[in-house]
Amino acid sequence: MCGIFGIYNHPEASNLVYLGLYALQHRGQESAGIVSSDNRQLHHYRQMGLVSEVFTKDILKRLPGKSAIGHVRYSTAGSSELKNAQPFVVDYYKGSLAIAHNGNLTNAFLIKGELESKGSIFQSNMDTEVIVHLIARSKEKSTLERTVHALKQLEGAYSLVIMTENELIVARDPFGFRPLVLGQLKDAPVVASETCAFDLIGAKFVREIEPGEILLINGEGIKSFKPFPHKQPHQCVFEFIYFARPDSFIFKRNVYEVRKSFGAQLAREAPVKVDMVVPIPDSGFPATLGFSAESKIPLELGMIRNHYIGRTFIEPEQRIRHFGVKIKLNPVKELLKDKKIVTVDDSIVRATTSRKINKMFRNAGAKEVHVRISSPPITHPCFFGIDTPKRSELIASYHKVKEIQKFINASSLHYLSLEGLKKCVREDAESFCYACFTGDYPTPFQMDLD
Amino acid sequence: MCGIFGIYNHPEASNLVYLGLYALQHRGQESAGIVSSDNRQLHHYRQMGLVSEVFTKDILKRLPGKSAIGHVRYSTAGSSELKNAQPFVVDYYKGSLAIAHNGNLTNAFLIKGELESKGSIFQSNMDTEVIVHLIARSKEKSTLERTVHALKQLEGAYSLVIMTENELIVARDPFGFRPLVLGQLKDAPVVASETCAFDLIGAKFVREIEPGEILLINGEGIKSFKPFPHKQPHQCVFEFIYFARPDSFIFKRNVYEVRKSFGAQLAREAPVKVDMVVPIPDSGFPATLGFSAESKIPLELGMIRNHYIGRTFIEPEQRIRHFGVKIKLNPVKELLKDKKIVTVDDSIVRATTSRKINKMFRNAGAKEVHVRISSPPITHPCFFGIDTPKRSELIASYHKVKEIQKFINASSLHYLSLEGLKKCVREDAESFCYACFTGDYPTPFQMDLD
């Protein structure tokens, strides 16, 4: 998964991109990069690491100009190396070009092969590099036309921002898999993956970029284009379930409220008689609140998070049981002793963490530990940008709910039903992608699902 | 404030101290240090920074031996410099000595003057160095006797652990200001500021060290001494209100439960008619839960915390309003719009943060913002280890509640009453120190209260 941000026509462009990326850090912690334009040339800096580690005042000073774009990355396509950090910057016959891309192109591999056979060389193994090659090879006249020409050849998910020396081009694929929002900071248009990036810099949220929409931002203002045939949108429901920040507004809804409604629906679908509802810090919190409110079972902070998790860690040689989880979480024994509890988490992927957490609850004295999951079982991998593992590692692919319950040692286990999920998403239910729960992918493609 | 940890007779002593300090990181983020003993000599390492930054595998390897002590520090006495990092290590006529100290000695300055006049030289400006000088100058026979001799000359707060080549001496001052707990990991006795440090390493909690108690831990086991005249304990109630980790058990109670009871009591004392209770992440959470449960007003996560707060930060030159708070917190506008809310926080010191947060709530659309504080107004500085500012900076010192309410722009403001606070602390109420609310310091001393 990745986060992107762009701004046009602001004297502090690269500083503001820095802040925007900071607010989008949850979308990718592997690498960060910013490219700025001073109208004559592009300046860029990328490194592995968090935004606050990668950039310093001095580095930002070396990124002058009034427009800039940025990217935070968690690898979904391309391995974790500096060469795969974005924005990607190149020179071609029309000048320079930088691109920041969130999403996954499903036919990138095929096109890369074709391009190589025509003599193209590739320096990264990102699908994003394919977009740039297609733009460079296009014979269309303007950068906008070349970009459209390139995107028409591509399938899959992309929310992206392209910068040349003097314009920004912003695009969201026709299915609208990933979010992309437009804002305004005084005279400067801004785009970002989520609205939380606008809040930090004090920009006003204007509207979402629509699926299949392309914006051209330059000295003459913002122009909107819809060059693709219309398609039924397939917005990623997992952004609601887990990925986006709860304070963001995307896909026409506030994430926190949607997430809370999942918990409430879950309480209706799978009630349980227990002493307390315990949230798993921090991702499961909004759904837990919804569950507690609907079920009238009191919420208790039975599991405490350590605020100071450092990067590297030294484990003693005599292995401490469940160490990886223990370093982050600690149960409140006095509270849990002899109690029946239910925990609400957003999803189960491999189930190993869930197993460890339940063990900790039981060791702390809990008599019953019921588990509720605020999304349906994940049975299929995502090819559009969410970093789920391959099918064979998804526990729900090959195991029934009862088996998973046994594996994680839960007193009971219930998932939110697909119908329940759709109900919460409401009138827009049909404009979302549920492929990770159903296997009904919106585009056909050749990939090893195993 | 500081955190201390010690272990005796474990083959991985320094690794376990590392973990213990990790769990105590909330008690001090300025510097960290570990001293180990291989029975023949002491090995030590101290640096400015977080535990996870200061120590590496290689550094821990250079701290061999079966006993070790450690310290995390947030300066209360002594400026913020490497020379003030602890544990403090010295050679004297009986061998080597290391000390890790949490608390503040109120007569250190006077004794330092006396010692210097006798030819002592000081290398730090920590009060802790005074303890070591007194031990070194004592003519008593054993380290234990010399330590008792030294401590009898000192006034103020100390929970401390002293290590020589082959023994640990653990002491808590007669007032018992700061917490100190004893645990057991297989054959190894452990001591720590809070029980959360035991949980991480899998040690069993045995009991609290009592006010005025001294433990001698060596090859012959653990011996307990009570060499001081009995005093009425004055345990720091602020550990309950704010400082200790909610999953810890100190002063005979689980911190989370006490903290929650403050919120419930506050709901009874100062009810309010609003649409929702909004916690201020993360410190105010347990009290907020108590308030919500007692008042039946639903809890909503109206303020979201950014998980990725880095160390250094670059602010744009065109100053963004309330930037320091904004980088950490962001309100959920869709939730707050046109709503009446109440927030519960643990305390108000200078009131500047509170003012900014309320402004953010109002900008996000909240119609009324009521504030409840789960402790009484802080009117006096602490001289026993809590890092409150001097009196002139404590807003409640010179301002009435109404004035503070106006300054922070709250629709209403109520503090927990002292009686309410004591009620929650229950039967032990008289064994706590409330000086920061009352000015009734348990020991007389000459200090500039301004």
Add this chain to the structure above:
Amino acid sequence: MCGIFGIYNHPEASNLVYLGLYALQHRGQESAGIVSSDNRQLHHYRQMGLVSEVFTKDILKRLPGKSAIGHVRYSTAGSSELKNAQPFVVDYYKGSLAIAHNGNLTNAFLIKGELESKGSIFQSNMDTEVIVHLIARSKEKSTLERTVHALKQLEGAYSLVIMTENELIVARDPFGFRPLVLGQLKDAPVVASETCAFDLIGAKFVREIEPGEILLINGEGIKSFKPFPHKQPHQCVFEFIYFARPDSFIFKRNVYEVRKSFGAQLAREAPVKVDMVVPIPDSGFPATLGFSAESKIPLELGMIRNHYIGRTFIEPEQRIRHFGVKIKLNPVKELLKDKKIVTVDDSIVRATTSRKINKMFRNAGAKEVHVRISSPPITHPCFFGIDTPKRSELIASYHKVKEIQKFINASSLHYLSLEGLKKCVREDAESFCYACFTGDYPTPFQMDLD
């Protein structure tokens, strides 16, 4: 200028490249990089900095495989940025390719324009990237043939080594501007810019790669090809004068001996009656020895070098005169007082350093300071890889010797004559490039000589 190194079929390939680059560090201190092949794929690492700073044991472990190439760089073409560090690595339709290049292509800019017009994109501003594009676009069958096809389109200087998953291709341009030598370490062929790299790893020197020669090194051994029309070699005489290490053997001679013969010839051409010959540490030493031996004037270490020159440096605000030179060199006043001296240096570029050094000699008490330069005046820039400044900054371009003598405040100044230089280079005199002294460039090209 740059240094290159390659090895094929050795179990410690990347460790040995590391050492080879270490011995070639004098050829480039700006960036360093290594690419290894484990037969299936290429692994690479590049960073700004010295070899000993860029690589650690851990990084070298991440470069597995039995063949590897490396590069140290001092920018001559392309600005000083990470993206310009080499080896350059790409994927194209036939697999992966890495290249390490020493030299300068004089028609790179034209070809880059053509390639871009056909849709190629460029990520660096190195001329080296052009080579890779030409190889990728070639329709020839083998990598060797594609490489030849590419090199035939290029003009200028190149000593280079290309690595694919399972072979090395080594090439030196028909003019043979830059050195390139072949060695053998047990079963592993090695190539390097200079023989000093072989000495460190204990490899045997086999022979020089000839101008216009291409080697194909793979599992079947080493094959030699001469695909280009024969040209009169133009080996860079400046490698002898200044650039190469004195312990290296290149262009059929030992560098130290050639350099010493320049000094001896200079003593014959421009004798002087003085008390002592003083070398300027460290580059001028061999020529100074030759001058002293021929003239019978005793050599004295009148100028001492500080061994500990760090990277960054803090200058006091009240500027110390000639500070930049003073931090490196200090005269021996007692020795120089009232003496007549002659110094021998290898070349004068801008003359500012020479001016400062002479001032220091005079301040130390020297009565006369004669200067002898062991090469002719540099009047023209180099377009083949030596980092001379543009013509307008070369003092000898626009100033007579007498004027330079006055500028540097020398008692007398003499340069080695071109004839003298050629005499020292002996029978091979016609196979060298003297363009920086004459302006007779071996290839015509369009470039701004100013």
Add this chain to the structure above:
Amino acid sequence: MCGIFGIYNHPEASNLVYLGLYALQHRGQESAGIVSSDNRQLHHYRQMGLVSEVFTKDILKRLPGKSAIGHVRYSTAGSSELKNAQPFVVDYYKGSLAIAHNGNLTNAFLIKGELESKGSIFQSNMDTEVIVHLIARSKEKSTLERTVHALKQLEGAYSLVIMTENELIVARDPFGFRPLVLGQLKDAPVVASETCAFDLIGAKFVREIEPGEILLINGEGIKSFKPFPHKQPHQCVFEFIYFARPDSFIFKRNVYEVRKSFGAQLAREAPVKVDMVVPIPDSGFPATLGFSAESKIPLELGMIRNHYIGRTFIEPEQRIRHFGVKIKLNPVKELLKDKKIVTVDDSIVRATTSRKINKMFRNAGAKEVHVRISSPPITHPCFFGIDTPKRSELIASYHKVKEIQKFINASSLHYLSLEGLKKCVREDAESFCYACFTGDYPTPFQMDLD
């Protein structure tokens, strides 16, 4: 060995100490420190590492004030740890005190025991800490008197500078073991271990501090005191042989000239018929020049030094023979082939390096390798500050010259005679310490000579 520097009354005091230490870096590369005084208090910074690594502009800014002292250290007494870095800074009953010390106190251990028995605590294991304790315990009135009182109790070597808030005290022990010089930079008196530190900052050399002399530098100028009974000076002749920088003037002579005279004398004492004299870079150079000039045998740079020796180094697993030396030095094979050579080095300690170098010469083709050493055999350890190993590791302690010759595989081996050495030191011969060659230590003491 160590280097010290001090300056009084200059607006850029700490910057100038930085530069002074830079010029004295050859006297200690382990740690560096500076303490400044702004007249009210002392500010200090110390770290492990080279001067250019330890200090940055920002750190120097945090060392304000018009007087400052500094220290570079190579441990002779006390282990290599940060706590042993100097200057040492303490508070005592009269205020603050910083001290920078070069030399070794021979009775420090005894006094430390006495002080500890009176209750003193020690934080380092430097002998220097003893000086400070003695000053702090002295009942004399002024800092000067207390310092004299302290120094009178101490035996051994010390050149030192003490700084209080508003004065400098400079002292050299009665034997004058280590050098100490006085200079002047405009209105600011400066002191340093060697004059090369004055040259860099542009200070004028005034005179040497005499053995047994103490200077008091404060607002009233410089006052000189001679409080100790006169003793026959014992200046360290090893400073001439190896330690001091050749451009320095100490012990009334220029080091380069003395060193060269050792080589000339050696040529007279032990002539040899060979083709060339080869210096071992860099320490043996001046003596080699003297040998060559006297013997008329031509000097040749047969061994070339790599200029870029980094800090850490990765050795290949298949060990390369003599790797440690090879990484630094490489012979010029073409020059040495079939030649008879003599090398001149300053001293032999363990003889292992010499053995490796001779092996390299022979591998490069030299037919005979004669060795001349420009000092007598080192048979006894130094207790006054030179870091020679203990007696059992000194090869000349237990082996005859013939045996050493065989061990290092030399065609012949001759040392400079003690008489020859004294002759070169001339009229002052009796004012030097030759204990490392004779075992005649100037002070009796109890130490394990083994």
